[in-house]
Amino acid sequence: MAHAESVRVVFVDAETEEEFARTELAPGQLPDSFEYETRLDLGGESWAVVRADPPSAAQFLRSGSLVLTLRRIQTVDPQEMAYSLPTIFDPLPPTEDSTGSGEHFVIHEDDWRQAELVSRQLAGQVEAEMRAIHEVFRQSSRVVGEGASSMRVFDRIHVRRTPIDPLSTEVSLRRLSELLPVGGRPYAGVRIGDDPGRVVDSFVIAADPLVVYGQALGDRVTVLCLAPLLDAATESAAGLEQAMREFDLVLADWCSGRLLDASAVGAFLNQA
Known part of the structure; x- marks a missing residue:
């Protein structure tokens, strides 16, 4: 059975369920399957594939089209991380x-x-x-937010x-x-x-x-x-x-x- 020489890929944001980009990709630029956790780099940002329709290369190469629903992977600056508790017991x-x-x-x-x-x-x-x-x-706590929504967070934990x-x-x-x-x-x-x-x-x-x-x-x-x-x-x-x-x-x-x-x-x- 003949396969498409290129695949039309539509990218959908999982948060808004709206299309935000589309492109044409050669078969070799796509994985054999999206059934396992897959990450993509788009425009310098990392995205996780939430859903692929269809999920396998055999299917999207035959149809020539693929819709990928993606969620942006948020990165956190370690300097901005904080704990909600000052202490825990271990083990x-x-x-x-x-x-x-x-x-x-x-x-x-x-x-x-x-x-x-x-x-x-x-x-x-x-x-x-x-x-x-x-x-x-x-030495390692601060209050974030204002009013009733304020809370104390901790930069380290004992x-x-x-x-x-x-x-x-x-x-x-x-x-x-x-x-x-x-x-x-x-x-x-x-x-x-x-x-x-x-x-x-x-x-x-x-x-x-x-x-x-x-x-x-x-x-x-x-x-x-x-x-x-x-x-x-x-x-x-x-x-x-x-x-x-x-x-x-x-x-x-x-x-x-x-x-x-x-x-x-x-x-x-x-x-x-």
């Missing part, structure tokens, strides 16, 4: 294949251990990390690696469950981002609208974190405050650089 916990049924509580990987309860005995380690976060606020074991005292999962009013959906564990696996030894207590999650070995809690939602209930705050007093815990609100006692937990939840 993330290991995961395992999820067994059994039940929904998982899913968090973004940057949110792991961002608001957590820590044994008061480890306050020295916590305060050292807090000082590093305060330095990020002072990666926390301590405390490795945030609970140096015995914290009972059973007792914690008794103190918190369970009113939300039951969760089978914690998942992080797109990882389909379940965080090893993870648990979730849904005391709507407060979610308490972490890891536990049997009844002994080893990591204890909070995910407060809007308008956290007073009874949730009261139960959490009692747990903090019973187990001698303090609340590390890492993203704001604050270390809070039990008496301040209610205000923390109401501000979330």
Whole structure:
């Protein structure tokens, strides 16, 4: 079957769905297929092929025409990059294949251990990390935007690696469950981002609208974190405050650089 000596190519912008250029190309200037990710350089700019009609050389060489829908590839000056958070914890916990049924509580990987309860005995380690976060606020942050749309961004991020074991005292999962009013959906564990696996030894207590999650070995809690939602209930705050007093815990609100006692937990939840 005869093939066209040249192919008429129409370029369409994926953002506007409008044609912005057309040309005639020899068969050797086009790939055999657009079924895989393809990039083109047009006028000194890089474009990604979103859709090709038709997608294969056999088809567009036979018809003599090809429509390419492209999206401009934006490049970012590294000097202009900024973080939305001043700190994250590394490493993330290991995961395992999820067994059994039940929904998982899913968090973004940057949110792991961002608001957590820590044994008061480890306050020295916590305060050292807090000082590093305060330095990020002072030296490497700025406010962008105006009014209600303004936000603080960070030119660098502090990666926390301590405390490795945030609970140096015995914290009972059973007792914690008794103190918190369970009113939300039951969760089978914690998942992080797109990882389909379940965080090893993870648990979730849904005391709507407060979610308490972490890891536990049997009844002994080893990591204890909070995910407060809007308008956290007073009874949730009261139960959490009692747990903090019973187990001698303090609340590390890492993203704001604050270390809070039990008496301040209610205000923390109401501000979330």
